[in-house]
Amino acid sequence: MRWKIAQFVFCEKSQTLNDKGTTIILEPLSVEVLAYFCRNPNVMISRDVLIAEVWNGRIVTDNAVTRVITKLRKALADKLESPQFIATFPKKGYKFVAEVTPLDEYSEALPLSSPNNLSSNRMHTEKWVQYLVVFMLAVCGLLVWLWVSSAPQPVSSGISYRIGALTRGVDREFHPAASPNGRYLAYSAFNADQIRLLLKDIESQETLEIGDQHGWSGPAAWSSDGTQLVYLNTTRDACKYYLLTLANLVVTERKLIHNCPKGSHGKIIFGRKPHTFIYAEAGSAGSPFSIFEINVSTGDVRRLPQPELVLGGNSQFDLHPTENKLLISSPNRQQWLNIYSLDLTNDELRHLFELREYTCCAIWDHTGMRVVIQGEHPAKELISFNLDGKDRAVLFQVPHSVSSPSRIPNSAHYAYVGGEVNRDIYVHSFATQTSKVIIDSAIDDWLPVISQDGKNLAFMSDRSGNEEIWIRERGQTFERKLTSYNDGRHYFDLQWSPDGKLIAGMTINEIHLTDAVNGNWRKLKIPHEELVAISWKDNQTLSFSIKKSGQWILHHYRIDNDQLTAASGDWQFARYAISSNDSLWIDHNDNAFYGESRTHLELAELRILQNKRLNLVKKGDSVFYTALDSSGSQLMQADVKAKHIVPLFKVDNPSGLSINESEIYYSLRVNGDTNIYRTERSNRGNIKSD
Incomplete structure (x- = not known):
């Protein structure tokens, strides 16, 4: 349908807004909201009605509607103070006040006919359409019957759920832990430079901070009787596990039970035996995690039997609801997630199954007979398997992200983080020395990388419903979708080839080459192993690092003959540049060098890798890297000659940045609210929301 809105022509089909030859491409949700406004002009529309009609009652965060309205106002050049299109009425809703006229988009294509001929043609057409519909339904019914009778069926849990929000704060809330009686919820909330540990009375809605006032607090876990909480607290200089004794919402005692290494994080839970706790810690910042058991009455600590340490190691585990067993989620050398059961009574480690999906953090279900895990990235469902990795069942699906599921004790419910x-x-x-936003959709856009000639910006976006590569050409105000993967892949890094013809994308264990013009792609012929730090050495050679026998080894891959070789020299990583003086190498002692002469680069406390990317870029006399300080992730600039370092601005830590001679491209989180939700079994129907 097409609409005339003041000076604009709005086309639903092409998702465009045209103003005297200038075309604005709208996002899908903006199109739906604007179309609903056009069909209901000068009508007071409440936020609840808008959610019901446009979002179809799906669960959305409180500011989801506001973001779409803001985007529409920007596209229409409307002002909140003196609206010509969308008027806001506090506590009531919105009213579309512009003059709206529907346009018949097919009128110009109709042949000239008399009313009688037109009526007769319409009658014949309607009959023909009816016959065609009946025939197509019959064919579709036959095909569906044949497929159902012959194909293996996806399994549904057979249970309907209702979704309710346990938290609705302004912070990012995560790490849910419900008390055994289900009345209290312990969780972490991130705001500014700290993560607070909070305790909420679900009945009274009273919330108190119970963690340390400094640093990052959480995750937490409850004792079986609900009288104690154990939790992690980390600062720049310390890592500690604490035990709290509670009386309702009042902390009566706080006791330090273990000092973990500086730079470590992890989690801790109560063991089945008295005075025992199970926790994860890393030997140092960036090293893999191991799982330990401590008896606080004797001080005895032992490393538990566990899978081989790969990637981040073993930090994800869950205690069986009734037995003395752990469920451990651990990646193997091929980077696939593997699920293990550890019997803590006899120290028997048993491999359950391998899951070839990009996912995380399995837990036992309430019976202890199945495994529950979030869906593959981007996860919007909770799924379960039997202990052989079969009988896959979808517990529920929601329109927002799903992560960190946990059981709510003494019930059939689950808590999870959604947002x-x-x-x-x-x-x-x-x-x-100024920054400006260049891509500001209401959908997630990240991982920007500029081509060597500065003419094209590639980035990742999920605006089409899947993570795909999009391209913005210099001088243009719109983007085009380059790829149509539609397979759930997730790239940790993108890199343009020097000639701008190819884009290399790195997943957790694969590297893909995508044609920058037509979006066609192929997978490199490399083993499924841990990969990091991709970089183009030249138009025919791609470099990246593979972990061999616990060490990173720099490799080169010729894309013309698919030949993979280890690079000469004792190097872990490299970042090649057009100017040889800007190329970087990292040795096995984490020392950085640059240029053909391999000049040593002195940078204190530099984290070499961040999210599988080399956290170091050199341009001329400056080196850029990200560092975490009290205000978040900052982009730092170090002068290699003057040897002084200055912070530039805040960046989004896991999203990457791209730098050329004149500009820095980066992404920044403008909204990332997460709340904690609870699933509840419903008597009938599909997913419902409060």
């Missing part, structure tokens, strides 16, 4: 992330892409000019 939406929205990152925008910015460019910072060296000449003006």
